[in-house]
Amino acid sequence: MIKYLLQILTAALVFVMLFSCEDEGYLSSTDAQLRFSVDTVTFDTIFTTIGSTTRRFTVSNPYDEDVLISRIRLAGGDASNFRLNINGYMGTELYEIGLPARDSIYIFVEVTIDPNGQNLPMVVADSIEFTTNTNFQSIMLEAYGQDFKLIKSERLQTTTWTAEKPYLVYDYAYVDSLSTLTIEPGTKIYFHKDAGMYVRGNVVADGTFESPIIFRADRLEPSYEDIPDQWNGVVLYSGSHDNVFNFTTIKNANIGLQVGTIENEGYASVDLTNSRIENMAYAGVFALKSKIFAYNAVIANCGYYAAALLVGGEYEFYHSTIANYWGNYGAAVRTTPALVVSNVLIVENSKGEQISYNGDLAKATFGNSIIYGNIGNELELGDNEENTFNYLFDHCIIQAPDTLNTSNTNHYINAMIGSDFDPRFVDPYDEYNYELDTLSAAKDVGTSRYSELYPLDILNKSRTGEDGPILGRTNALKSKMKRFLFCLSLVLLIAKGNAQNSNAEFSILFYNVENLFDIQNDSLTADDEFTPGGERHWTRKRFNNKINNISKVILSAGGWTMPDLIGLCEVENRYVLQKLIKDTPLKATPYKIIHKESPDPRGIDVAMIYNSETFYPLDYNYYPLQNKNGGIRKSREILHVLGTVNNGDSIHVFVNHWPSRYSGLLETRPARQQAARLLYSKYKEIIQIDQDANVVIVGDFNDQPNDESISKYLAASSPLYNESASLYNLSFPWLDKEEGTLKYQGRWFVFDQIIVSPNLLTSTSGLSTNPKKATVCDLPYLFEPDETRGGRKLHRTYTGFRYNEGFSDHLPVLLKLQQN
The missing domain is CATH 2.160.20 (Pectate Lyase C-like)
Structure with missing residues (x-):
């Protein structure tokens, strides 16, 4: 009897030890947070009784240790309209899912909606609940149904x-x-x-x-x-x-x-x-x-x-x-x-x-x-x-x-x-x-x-009373511009015609426009000072002056040729970009927008506007930065745009606004180095597929060309001294000039830079450039006298909290490429 009892106790002890060892292999923090590729899975209108297409999202473990998900559960259970496939398992509930370090699983979702006998669309909702170390998270599910x-x-x-x-x-x-x-x-x-x-x-x-x-x-x-x-x-x-x-x-x-x-x-x-x-x-x-x-x-x-x-x-x-x-x-x-x-x-x-x-x-x-x-x-x-x-x-x-x-x-x-x-x-x-x-x-x-036979157009508007009928199915024209804008349009048409020649230049402008906010208070971001009642008394008039000033810079930067691509940073949202291209002289040029809201606490983003007649986007992505815990850093993301130009060549453009030095140079340096590593990894992915890819990297890096984040972690070298670099920083020569791209406490810095892949400097066909084609746009009206520290400084929108009717605290930078 004692013999059998000892065997039972030994087996129990082994059982406990095995499970104790297994538990110890998982992250035990109660603050552990899974990362999801979406926060809501939405199905557009689904016909009742007809099953939906399948949606999917990923559940990721952002940590360097394995995570044990205690339970994944469809809140509505068996009564739910939704169906789950959790990494191959069909059901409404699954327990004890091990997720290895830095790994992820797929969850697939389908929905079928019962008819309600009405013509109006109906909405069904549910959620997927995740429990990890007593920490609760959820993903919302919603679908719109329609009888038929x-x-x-x-x-x-x-x-x-x-x-x-x-x-x-x-x-x-x-x-x-x-x-x-x-x-x-x-x-x-x-x-x-x-x-x-x-x-x-x-x-x-x-x-x-x-x-x-x-x-x-x-x-x-x-x-x-x-x-x-x-x-x-x-x-x-x-x-x-x-x-x-x-x-x-x-x-x-x-x-x-x-x-x-x-x-x-x-x-x-x-x-x-x-x-x-x-x-x-x-x-x-x-x-x-x-x-x-x-x-x-x-x-x-x-x-x-x-x-x-x-x-x-x-x-x-x-x-x-x-x-x-x-x-x-x-x-x-x-x-x-x-x-x-x-x-x-x-x-x-x-x-x-x-x-x-x-x-x-x-x-x-x-x-x-x-x-x-x-x-x-x-x-x-x-x-x-x-x-x-x-x-x-x-x-x-x-x-x-x-x-x-x-x-x-x-x-x-x-x-x-x-x-x-x-x-x-x-x-x-x-x-x-x-x-x-x-x-x-x-x-x-x-x-x-x-x-006269067909007096109304497709918009039900009259065709009569004009100087002559308009061809086509509609008589509607976009509103007429003022006389000076009309004259400007003629100049832009000439510029566009020049840009479409087979050997035309293709230009890329980058501009940190400094605090381009709308006048509305966004409760989710720290933009209170840029409202009419805020500390800066940011009014509609001041906003309109700001976007017109920016348009003036864009119109002037390239001389007679309008920039084909414009990378922008410190823009609050898509609305301010729409106002920039629609309510200023830029409306005469067919600019379009690429933009996404970033997790930056101030709500400032990076974006691109592009001439839709000279650049044709194929794809774009935003890459978030990580914090030291592996989560998403609340900062600007890196924008990557792939497109083609009129000569048929493809080009990759990255737009950056790296974390600032606001909390101190040493304290913030790792964040910029992490941004450099992320950017370099994305660049290497491109080069591994096409070693002759055309890549242009622009941005406000909040570091200089010779700082480690750029020279070491991004591996961007001076084109004058390194003949076999992974990337060439065409902004290196600007360090030797008296002025840079911004002035802080009397000292000039080169934070705004242009970096290119080697192929753009060596190519004899297709797109090409040379270091002299990268310039700082030091337009005279962007400066004012620096009465405190001597020389000149940038003419900003505000000096402290005093409204100054200016432009930005950064100068734009421009790259011209030849379309061979």
């Missing part, structure tokens, strides 16, 4: 679809012969992957300006907002007549609207008015031997053709815009024109034989319209010289070579050809906005023959 009417593989007789609830089409909706599908204003129709609408009868989709009709895919997440090829599109079979699409949007399909089918006798016909067809993988409108009557139509942004009118037919387009900027900024991804008009179609059958389909083109009239895009020739005419080929471009802008013969007045009446007649759409690339700015060549050049 399901149409799945349905053959429709005459019926009406209403706006009461959206329609969700699976597989197909087939409108039978001799049947009419009437779609009321405000109706939304969503199509699942590979679904489509096929019409042998007819469709009357008669929306209104206030209540348009929408045809689109059923993926409603923002990331799918403009993704093409999500559904098949609408097909009107030959024999389908009297179709109507008025105030209707069709988007994100393969072919938006096919009018006519080659294998069926007869033709299809449609009225396409006040409508948009855009963002298609193949074509917006694809017509075969059919009839289209269109006005106030936008057909845009398609992988091959915006509009293809083939095998003859009858077509009329008035006050319409056919624009193709597919691929955004580069022309290489598309070689087909925006518009093709032909009386022939040649296809290859399964035996490899070519079959020709021919038809008379009785009419193809384009009046007061725009045919434009991002390749040199956006018009193709195909005539088999056997069938009738009648076409007319009457008062149209056409992107075509100057060699296009427009002397035949049977085909061209006041046709405006080539890039000299740029319609200057507001933003055809990112926002798909085809309104015209005030300098558009389409302004006041139309004929009243068509504007």
